[in-house]
Amino acid sequence: MPVSQEKNTVEGDAGPVRERLLDTAERLFSEHGFEGTSVRELASAAGCNIASVNYYFGSKEKLYEEIFRRHLIPMRNARIASIDRVMTESSGRPKLEDLLQSFANAFIEPLADETKAARFMKLMGREMVDSHLPSDVFAKEMAIPTLKAIQIALLKACPGLDESRAVLVAYSIIGQLLHAVHIRPMFEQACDAEVPKYELSRIIDHIVAFSAAAIRAYAEGRNE
Amino acid sequence: MPVSQEKNTVEGDAGPVRERLLDTAERLFSEHGFEGTSVRELASAAGCNIASVNYYFGSKEKLYEEIFRRHLIPMRNARIASIDRVMTESSGRPKLEDLLQSFANAFIEPLADETKAARFMKLMGREMVDSHLPSDVFAKEMAIPTLKAIQIALLKACPGLDESRAVLVAYSIIGQLLHAVHIRPMFEQACDAEVPKYELSRIIDHIVAFSAAAIRAYAEGRNE
DNA sequence: GATAGCTTAAAACATTTGTTTGAATTGTCA
DNA sequence: TGACAATTCAAACAAATGTTTTAAGCTATC
Secondary structure: OOOOOOOOOOOOOOOOHHHHHHHHHHHHHHHHOOOOOOHHHHHHHHOOOOHHHHHHHOOHHHHHHHHHHHHHHHHHHHHHHHHHHHHHHOOOOOOHHHHHHHHHHHHHHHHHOOOOOHHHHHHHHHHHHOOOOOOOHHHHHHHHHHHHHHHHHHHHHOOOOOHHHHHHHHHHHHHHHHHHHHHHHHHHHOOOOOOOOOOHHHHHHHHHHHHHHHHHHHHHOOOO | OOOOOOOOOOOOOOOOHHHHHHHHHHHHHHHHOOOOOOHHHHHHHHOOOOHHHHHHHOOHHHHHHHHHHHHHHHHHHHHHHHHHHHHHHOOOOOOHHHHHHHHHHHHHHHHHOOOOOHHHHHHHHHHHHOOOOOOOHHHHHHHHHHHHHHHHHHHHHOOOOOHHHHHHHHHHHHHHHHHHHHHHHHHHHOOOOOOOOOOHHHHHHHHHHHHHHHHHHHHHOOOO
């Protein structure tokens, strides 16, 4: 693939080569995927030599792993921390809407700053359907711990909620949030007026209200 | 009297080369992605010559497009038809659960048969985060029409539902369904007992009940 | 049996891929 | 300064990429 030269945005001379490579690779991998990005494009965009990739990281794959190592745990911790914050602030019995809003904000926050963590968000989406990470580090380091945290928080916020259903509710919430992330690119290019405008904050508010209502129905209403 | 037509016996020996290539490419693209699948692997798995790809389809990309052309419209129509069926059977005023259950089944059905359309489902997931289709054919041919259909069906099923909110509700439903699709591979390999078992039918039932409850709260309850 | 038209086959095409090499350059400390 | 390590560089590596070419095989019609 010729791959248009795109932007000549050499990531600048900001910082040492190793960091420039990490930042540049994060952007290119998120835009064109792992196989869709060549080491030469990468080095060119980062303004360094081709050999630097192997010099600093050993291989293209190791560089890819390093990107995740840099962001995965902090991002997971941020999500769990946002849950914990609501829990402590409410003395262990948070209002359902507060819990959901807080988690949704932590989840979607990286999308707000256009440049920094938004790329990694996209990259995570790719990794979910096209894994290049060894073993199941993504599930173990990110998905399962986050799921656990939101699950027990939900049980605290809604004592009437059945435990076996709490995990399903967590799926629903995360599914909605992820979908909000995924559909954004579709709106950005296809401005056909055929489709409503994309307002992230409106979507988030909806997800919170929608989920809260559904959970209440589970907790209060029928148990079967 | 005709000559015996013995041929190679690699894999999909059934049918002419063109169809074998389409089936094989569907599987390989869904498993390893577009860039992750070489024309040689493809031809080898289909039991034909390398040149056949370009002979029948012109290029690797055209073959990719043909796969979608084969499935996209029928799958979309199946989804919309499942909605229409509920609408007519209920004389235009369906029970909310029936509408949701019917749509969810049509949405998830391809996952049931392990081999046939399940691969294409996976492929659609890839296409959403890593587009190789020209322009926005996926949005125009699949996403938007399906969204429109479920949206107006929701309004019919719930007259109290605000129109501007109907599209958000549709996002929530599709987001949950897609997530149910995406998380399955995570469960299949990581059987750590750390995570609950994956039961698709249980998840579907939950999504239906969860969404119905939330929609009712929207339609009946608060308007603000 | 000869002819024409698809279809298949093997090989070569020209790039591009990730990686390695070894020399040049830079920086650091004695 | 001189010596030594760390870094950068251009070049070359072997392998793999999508595509094209050229010749052979096949099947039908005359």
